Amino acid sequence: MDTAPTSFADRLTAMVDWIEAHLDAPLTLAAIAERAGLSPYHFSRVFSARMGRSVMAHVRARRLIRAARRLVDDPDLKLVDLAFDCGFESQEAFTRAFVRIFGTSPGRFRRGFAVTPMEGQYPMTAATHAAAVVQLPDLKTMEAFTVAGPSRRFDQADKSDIPQLWTRLIGALPFEGQVASWNTYGVVWGFDREEGSFAYMAGVGVEPDATPPEGFELKAIPAATYLVFRITLDGSAVHPQIKAAMERIWGELVPASGLTLAESPDFELYDGEFEPTTPGVTLDFHVPVKR
Structure with a gap:
């Protein structure tokens, strides 16, 4: 039998894992907060304090990091299909968001850039401030x-x-x-x-x-x-x-x-x-x- 997380840190880790497993779903702050058993306001405040970014900024960044991996792994994947898979309404909107995160266009990224540096900025783990x-x-x-x-x-x-x-x-x-x-x-x-x-x-x-x-x-x-x-x-x-x-x-x-x-x-x-x-x-x- 599964054991429920006993602290908020454990609950947050579980929610981050749940988000990662449901990036293809139409996620919203309200839906994620409901899953966590908190109000959107409360969940947003505690998530931002522990993770160093907002809930939806985390969702967008993780979707784009996954998209970057797919760009490298599948050279035949069309950008417009990837944009729709990531929940964007157009290839142009996807490209603008991609450039904000990676500093370069999807096409140029596909020709030789690694995903690792952005994993360092948008990891799945909470910021511990423990350096x-x-x-x-x-x-x-x-x-x-x-x-x-x-x-x-x-x-x-x-x-x-x-x-x-x-x-x-x-x-x-x-x-x-x-x-x-x-x-x-x-x-x-x-x-x-x-x-x-x-x-x-x-x-x-x-x-x-x-x-x-x-x-x-x-x-x-x-x-x-x-x-x-x-x-x-x-x-x-x-x-x-x-x-x-x-x-x-x-x-x-x-x-x-x-x-x-x-x-x-x-x-x-x-x-x-x-x-x-x-x-x-x-x-x-x-x-x-x-x-």
Whole structure:
């Protein structure tokens, strides 16, 4: 005999599994909430708090991730048929939604892009905010280098949109002038303490004279010495974990180091083997300091 989930966390996991198994059904917030035994308002609030996205945003993203797999696995599948299978009223609406999630068109995705990075943004598991952070024992000196990618200014109201820059970057890779390491960088600079705003780039290492794709910028990172923090992820949604890690780094660890910050960009460094859905995967956050 099946045992009913005994906690809300268990109930939420069961509902996420149920949604995944019924993506072909005409799902609505009301229908999902009724299945969970809660009002739409209550279920929406608790789902968003635990998963880091709304119920229907989760449904749409999971449908599109499944569609992306089908694009790769079935080269003869027509886009219009896939659009209708995913619940869209037209191929055009499907394409617009696909581009918002993956940063590239279905046709270009089919010609060589992987689904894995988006699984990291829209996983089936709840965001646990449980990334572990440790300060590496030695300062790290790096020579100057250059990155290229999409960038914009964010503040506290819209910084949750940062993952959109990563979809744009991933959709353009590889491009001419990209360095062989495939290291990628989340670069922060121009922090305005009064406004609480900052510039952020999702970038990849490039040759200094590279010509980036249209809409991308070049960002020169000067030679600097860095205090490095290693962030270990747990396989759930990446952005909420990094947000929690940054709160600890800037609120506790940087002040405790006793070091003076340098006027230079800081950055997240993801190596070429970074796999966001693998528990235990790491990234290094570099904070420039004066020696």
